Amino acid sequence: MKLKKSxxxxxxxxxxxxGIFAFNSYKKxxxxxxxxxxxxxxxxxxFLKKQEAVLYASSTTEVLQKGKGDSLVIFxxxxxxxxxxxxxxxxxxxxxxxxxxxxxxxxxxxMLLGDKLNIYDIPSEELRGIQTGYLxxxxxxxxxxxxxFSTKHDYKTVIRFGEEGDFHxxxxxxxxxxxxxxSDRIIVLTQDLITGEFALQEVQLKKEAKTKKLLDLPLExxxxxxxxxxxxxxKHNFYFVMSNYQAExxxxxxxxxxxxxxxxxxxxxxxxxxxxxxxxxxxxxxxNHSAYVNDGHFYYVNGLGEVFEYRDATEKTQKILQxxxxxxxxxxxxxxxxxxxxxxxxxSNEDREFFLETYDLQSxxxxxxxxxxxxxxxxxxDDKNYFLTSLEIL
Numbered sequence: 001m002k003l004k005k006s007x008x009x010x011x012x013x014x015x016x017x018x019g020i021f022a023f024n025s026y027k028k029x030x031x032x033x034x035x036x037x038x039x040x041x042x043x044x045x046x047f048l049k050k051q052e053a054v055l056y057a058s059s060t061t062e063v064l065q066k067g068k069g070d071s072l073v074i075f076x077x078x079x080x081x082x083x084x085x086x087x088x089x090x091x092x093x094x095x096x097x098x099x100x101x102x103x104x105x106x107x108x109x110x111m112l113l114g115d116k117l118n119i120y121d122i123p124s125e126e127l128r129g130i131q132t133g134y135l136x137x138x139x140x141x142x143x144x145x146x147x148x149f150s151t152k153h154d155y156k157t158v159i160r161f162g163e164e165g166d167f168h169x170x171x172x173x174x175x176x177x178x179x180x181x182x183s184d185r186i187i188v189l190t191q192d193l194i195t196g197e198f199a200l201q202e203v204q205l206k207k208e209a210k211t212k213k214l215l216d217l218p219l220e221x222x223x224x225x226x227x228x229x230x231x232x233x234x235k236h237n238f239y240f241v242m243s244n245y246q247a248e249x250x251x252x253x254x255x256x257x258x259x260x261x262x263x264x265x266x267x268x269x270x271x272x273x274x275x276x277x278x279x280x281x282x283x284x285x286x287x288n289h290s291a292y293v294n295d296g297h298f299y300y301v302n303g304l305g306e307v308f309e310y311r312d313a314t315e316k317t318q319k320i321l322q323x324x325x326x327x328x329x330x331x332x333x334x335x336x337x338x339x340x341x342x343x344x345x346x347x348s349n350e351d352r353e354f355f356l357e358t359y360d361l362q363s364x365x366x367x368x369x370x371x372x373x374x375x376x377x378x379x380x381x382d383d384k385n386y387f388l389t390s391l392e393i394l
Contacts, residue, residue, distance in 0.1 A: 096134055241290075286336055
């Protein structure tokens with residue numbers, strides 16, 4: 001009798017464990033389904049207007065070259081709910097929002113989402129993005145891709161560009177270190193990989209990309225320099241930050257300012273790192289979104305969450321903000337962007353909870369914190385070869 005009772009008790013325990021496992025699996029699958037988007041969802045009326053931000057995430061090139069991995073575009077609505085759409089893999093891919101249209105890129109096509117969704121099959125031979133943008137005067141979206149060495153040119157950079165119903169693919173015959181834009185042309189910082197010298201060039205988009213050199217840049221120790229920011233512009237100057245890495249505990253950052261009218265180049269000592277922890281962790285969250293200029297004020301944010309301001313009027317640099325920095329969070333899923341004189345910072349904590357913080361550059365204060373729900377179920381949190389690569393505010 002005791003044996004029979006023991007068997008019944010064990011059976012009940014086993015059924016309970018199986019039931020709990022099945023219930024948790026159902027909950028996980030249900031949560032994932034709630035956080036998954038389809039192309040049909042994007043076609044719903046006013047879909048874009050219901051969103052507050054968009055993220056891009058992807059596997060690394062090393063994974064994609066093996067025919068594995070993918071990318072994700074993740075929309076965050078005004079209530080902080082995240083939903084993701086799986087894309088063909090493109091490392092360092094991104095989106096670009098202009099007024100009421102959003103360009104979404106993947107390796108084999110471009111999507112233009114506004115009042116309706118248009119899809120353009122324009123395969124790229126490359127799997128690594130550089131930067132995406134929009135030229136307001138010519139009404140053209142563009143996206144640049146790191147291609148590699150060329151038999152015709154020392155190096156080539158592929159570009160996909162166009163507007164609704166008319167997209168093209170072309171190339172820029174240079175190694176592109178950084179990118180900026182004006183209303184009718186792209187500005188690229190190029191480097192000669194043999195001499196190490198840098199130049200500023202403009203790219204105009206007709207049926208093909210036409211490149212014209214603006215000036216050679218007389219930068220000291222050019223071969224040792226790397227760009228850490230996009231090329232940002234106001235009506236007077238171009239600005240960008242270069243890094244001169246010297247040792248594990250020593251790195252100097254320089255601010256390069258080019259007068260748009262005279263082509264005069266000024267190089268300012270900007271930031272100095274003198275500790276290994278600083279050098280290791282100060283690389284920006286996103287090189288394309290690490291700088292911003294507004295009314296004679298140039299801003300730069302590094303990977304330590306430090307925000308620096310350079311004022312044209314005084315020619316002085318100062319640290320003005322410290323973003324909340326979660327040392328125990330997942331660095332692979334941190335992102336940053338500037339928009340309308342504000343900084344938006346996405347991060348996670350050790351409990352895999354995600355937050356989007358907003359800081360105002362004028363008041364130098366944090367003005368909003370929003371928890372982002374479902375991201376931990378969308379992103380492959382334990383895949384060390386998967387990264388957030390872009391954050392954009394809609």
